[in-house]
Amino acid sequence: MSDSRNVAAVAAGSDDAVLQWVTFKLDNETYGINVMQVQEVLRYTEIAPVPGAPNYVLGIINLRGNVVTVIDTRSRFGLQSADVDDSTRIVIIEAEKQVIGILVDSVAEVVYLRCSEIDNAPNVGTEESAKFIQGVSNRDNELLILVDLDKLLSDDEWAELSDI
Amino acid sequence: MSKSVDETVFDYFALLLKEPGEGAAEKSAIAQSNKTQDAVAPKSDALAPLVTKKSSQEIPFNTKPEPSKAIDDAIKSISSESSEINEHFFEDKNIPPVGNPAKSIPSRLSQPAQKVLLERNFADPVENIDKKALEKLLSAVSKTENQTATDTASKPTMTVAEIKASADKVRQALGLASDTRVNKTSVASALTQKTAIADKEIKPLVDIKLTETTPSPINKAIINCEQQGDNVAQPQLGATPPSITEDLQQVLDDEFQVLFFKVAGLTLAVPLVSLGGIVKVERINHLIGRPKWFLGVQPHREEKINVVDTCAWVMPEKYSSQLAESIDYQYLVMLEDSRWGLACESLVNAVKIDKSHVNWREKPGKRPWLAGVVKQQMCGILHVQALIDMLDAGLGCQDSIDRG
Numbered sequence: 049m050s051d052s053r054n055v056a057a058v059a060a061g062s063d064d065a066v067l068q069w070v071t072f073k074l075d076n077e078t079y080g081i082n083v084m085q086v087q088e089v090l091r092y093t094e095i096a097p098v099p100g101a102p103n104y105v106l107g108i109i110n111l112r113g114n115v116v117t118v119i120d121t122r123s124r125f126g127l128q129s130a131d132v133d134d135s136t137r138i139v140i141i142e143a144e145k146q147v148i149g150i151l152v153d154s155v156a157e158v159v160y161l162r163c164s165e166i167d168n169a170p171n172v173g174t175e176e177s178a179k180f181i182q183g184v185s186n187r188d189n190e191l192l193i194l195v196d197l198d199k200l201l202s203d204d205e206w207a208e209l210s211d212i
Numbered sequence: 213m214s215k216s217v218d219e220t221v222f223d224y225f226a227l228l229l230k231e232p233g234e235g236a237a238e239k240s241a242i243a244q245s246n247k248t249q250d251a252v253a254p255k256s257d258a259l260a261p262l263v264t265k266k267s268s269q270e271i272p273f274n275t276k277p278e279p280s281k282a283i284d285d286a287i288k289s290i291s292s293e294s295s296e297i298n299e300h301f302f303e304d305k306n307i308p309p310v311g312n313p314a315k316s317i318p319s320r321l322s323q324p325a326q327k328v329l330l331e332r333n334f335a336d337p338v339e340n341i342d343k344k345a346l347e348k349l350l351s352a353v354s355k356t357e358n359q360t361a362t363d364t365a366s367k368p369t370m371t372v373a374e375i376k377a378s379a380d381k382v383r384q385a386l387g388l389a390s391d392t393r394v395n396k397t398s399v400a401s402a403l404t405q406k407t408a409i410a411d412k413e414i415k416p417l418v419d420i421k422l423t424e425t426t427p428s429p430i431n432k433a434i435i436n437c438e439q440q441g442d443n444v445a446q447p448q449l450g451a452t453p454p455s456i457t458e459d460l461q462q463v464l465d466d467e468f469q470v471l472f473f474k475v476a477g478l479t480l481a482v483p484l485v486s487l488g489g490i491v492k493v494e495r496i497n498h499l500i501g502r503p504k505w506f507l508g509v510q511p512h513r514e515e516k517i518n519v520v521d522t523c524a525w526v527m528p529e530k531y532s533s534q535l536a537e538s539i540d541y542q543y544l545v546m547l548e549d550s551r552w553g554l555a556c557e558s559l560v561n562a563v564k565i566d567k568s569h570v571n572w573r574e575k576p577g578k579r580p581w582l583a584g585v586v587k588q589q590m591c592g593i594l595h596v597q598a599l600i601d602m603l604d605a606g607l608g609c610q611d612s613i614d615r616g
Binding site (some may be wrong): 125 | 259495497498500501502507509510511515516551603604606
């Protein structure tokens with residue numbers, strides 16, 4: 049992921065690099081993920097549950113012949129589950145050399161942010177989910193929470209996920 | 213009823229004083245009395261008729277025969293260094309002559325004193341007692357004491373040094389420290405008795421005091437709980453919290469303004485010099501993985517305000533989901549120039565108060581964020597800088613903080 053960021057920064061041609069972020073909604077909050085990690089966005093499709101899988105795994109989908117594991121993002125973020133609706137999307141991402149899908153409430157847009165516009169999140173969290181947030185940014189008087197996808201799962205969890 | 217050695221010795225001195233004063237006409241009566249005394253002497257109660265020092269002290273105007281010149285001289289030799297005793301025994305020049313005890317008891321005596329006099333019967337004529345009788349009387353006491361008393365009794369007229377030595381012996385026999393002051397030797401016995409009685413009375417009081425100061429099991433439990441509480445509150449950083457409010461008091465004028473605001477019925481005050489501003493609550497963005505007291509982040513003028521759920525932070529023990537639902541935050545009280553804002557339900561007012569109207573906290577404690585209590589409004593006044601430090605460190609109100 050850091051390589052892709054560097055590419056974007058070099059492309060911007062300055063120290064204050066401009067990064068593109070795909071924003072999505074989750075429990076009325078807007079989150080952003082680096083566009084370089086996003087492969088595609090899918091409408092909700094049937095997710096086949098996997099017996100014995102960790103609780104943060106919703107199941108698997110067939111993406112053009114490839115099996116992709118879908119993560120329950122709400123559960124991972126410590127949020128309550130919600131019903132699937134028309135705006136629900138599965139965002140296919142690449143992180144830690146694995147391709148996975150994350151279930152989100154909706155996908156909004158792609159935004160451009162300068163590095164200088166990104167602030168550190170308040171360092172008051174002690175929970176594991178606190179480390180998911182790599183920063184926050186104020187855009188059009190709306191807060192965008194930037195997620196570090198690489199930290200969405202721990203090393204062990206990434207390894208466990210690869211075995212499914 | 214047995215008497216103490218001191219009393220016996222003193223009685224002996226009293227007898228010595230009386231004996232030479234006997235008139236020749238009284239010798240026949242003395243001889244007759246001796247017979248009676250001899251018969252009575254073996255009994256321990258025989259000491260009772262003797263004049264005790266204690267009783268003499270209590271009733272200084274007690275019967276005392278007119279001393280002869282020789283005795284008077286002896287008394288004077290002693291009195292040069294025993295003014296205290298003399299004050300008790302010989303100062304009263306209006307001592308009535310020996311007579312019937314009942315008659316000789318002054319009417320000005322209190323009833324208990326009269327009773328003592330009558331019971332002891334010490335005013336009975338003692339002029340008939342001789343040395344032999346005295347030896348028999350003194351035989352009633354222990355060997356050591358007897359020896360001391362006998363030694364003393366063998367010398368009708370004593371020098372100060374002799375009295376001193378005998379008194380020391382007596383005191384040694386009693387296991388008391390030797391008193392170098394002669395004028396206190398004879399009084400010492402009475403004082404010793406009184407002290408012994410007083411000790412008996414005082415000791416329980418001392419014990420009670422000790423008991424009072426010693427933590428009771430309940431107090432111990434409370435102390436232990438507090439200590440455990442302290443230990444529980446410390447694990448995050450485990451250091452001394454910022455405690456004293458001197459820095460804040462130095463910044464404040466004698467009269468300063470404070471803003472009162474309310475949270476879930478609780479009124480808090482913040483000095484205006486520490487107030488960064490008031491912001492209307494608009495949209496607070498929740499951040500995952502944050503403590504309950506962290507409401508989220510609210511964008512404001514290209515800035516991001518870290519919103520504190522004041523109720524959850526200040527009263528975590530009372531904070532429940534029901535209470536959380538009932539709270540309707542309207543404003544954010546910004547802390548100095550930090551990003552931290554305390555959510556509050558309503559702003560009460562801003563008033564001027566005097567420094568003396570605040571009960572400032574002086575000792576370190578668990579709540580460094582609390583500078584004191586405004587007496588009139590009976591509400592806590594915030595130590596904003598300490599509060600900011602704690603929030604920056606991600607600490608709750610009951611956590612300690614390391615400022616070093």
